[in-house]
Amino acid sequence: DAGVIQSPRHEVTEMGQEVTLRCKPISGHNSLFWYRQTMMRGLELLIYFNNNVPIDDSGMPEDRFSAKMPNASFSTLKIQPSEPRDSAVYFCASSFNQLQPQHFGDGTRLSIL
């Protein structure tokens, strides 16, 4: 069975550019999560969706970050404009519901120059 699929695996871009990260959750999972991981701050929850509806976006750092889930099989996390401090590994995870074990994708390693 396919796990959570994220793309791209790596992204290097200059500050000010728009960055779009993509995620395909496991089929049948109703909850989808976006995390950011850095050495300084650890693993931070940015936003999560239940049944394609955003439930808690309190972890989104600022208005430059936005996330969408147009259907059950696809989600995007967008940063516009990007800044060097956004450099991190971004993980997408999915689960049957928000409290069940989460399955993580391989992550997107983002570097903003």
Add this chain to the structure above:
Amino acid sequence: GQQVMQIPQYQHVQEGEDFTTYCNSSTTLSNIQWYKQRPGGHPVFLIQLVKSGEVKKQKRLTFQFGEAKKNSSLHITATQTTDVGTYFCAISDNQGGKLIFGQGTELSVKP
């Protein structure tokens, strides 16, 4: 907001030595989950504990949930180099809305 404290932050052991990481909460937990992240990899679910005093084993890994359901531990017997990585605990927030991850314990094993 609700938090979970995980200690130690780092642990360096000689291969064959035991290792333990602890998670502590100030409030009673409904359950706790444990994850492992290998260097360069992503967190992988290991186990979930639900019952007071529960003990579960996975080969050399022993997971324990405290009697008061406020703390948990992960113990690895006779570590191997394959055990290297960061171990996270995760708890449900007060409203039961989402998981909150601990800071993680990074384990390194010297052969």
